[in-house]
Amino acid sequence: MFIQEFCKAAVAVCLLALPLVASDSPFVGNWKFNPAKSKFSAGAPSLKSATVRVEAEGNGLKSTVEGVDADGNPIKYVAQSSLDGTPGTITGSPNMDTTELKKVDDHTLSAVVKKAGKVVYTDKRVVSKDGKSLTVTRTGTSPAGQKYTATLVMDRQ
Numbered sequence: 001m002f003i004q005e006f007c008k009a010a011v012a013v014c015l016l017a018l019p020l021v022a023s024d025s026p027f028v029g030n031w032k033f034n035p036a037k038s039k040f041s042a043g044a045p046s047l048k049s050a051t052v053r054v055e056a057e058g059n060g061l062k063s064t065v066e067g068v069d070a071d072g073n074p075i076k077y078v079a080q081s082s083l084d085g086t087p088g089t090i091t092g093s094p095n096m097d098t099t100e101l102k103k104v105d106d107h108t109l110s111a112v113v114k115k116a117g118k119v120v121y122t123d124k125r126v127v128s129k130d131g132k133s134l135t136v137t138r139t140g141t142s143p144a145g146q147k148y149t150a151t152l153v154m155d156r157q
Helices: 002-023
Strands: 029-031 046-056 061-068 074-082 088-090 098-105 108-115 118-127 131-140 148-157
Touching: 046 074, 046 148, 074 098
Parallel strands: none
Antiparallel strands: 029 046, 029 148, 046 061, 061 074, 074 088, 088 098, 098 108, 108 118, 118 131, 131 148
């Protein structure tokens, strides 16, 4: 009897601890796009401005992105995903509908973003050891079909 109760308690503690995995993430917080430190290859979708609010959600992250693209068009979408590579959702974007995040280490995530099952871009996302900057190294295909690379730097707010 004691062993069954102990096992139930252990399982409950593990389930309650799952949200803490994401909440302790250095990715959680508010980030602002730094255009002076960012680089885009020819044909890459670029930005004039952007802010990203990253929140812990269950065993994953929820990111709310707002900004203005290089052509002056507004950007606003929400991405939600666990950190185990399971596909999550992106709402509000005409160019993306799913995201898959995988935790590489405490300061690094890999991401695959798709539209209708087709890869739009892949990222390596790294938060600096001091937690003040987030660097996203991206390889993708633009909506026009052109291959590109980009390095986006975000500063913690």
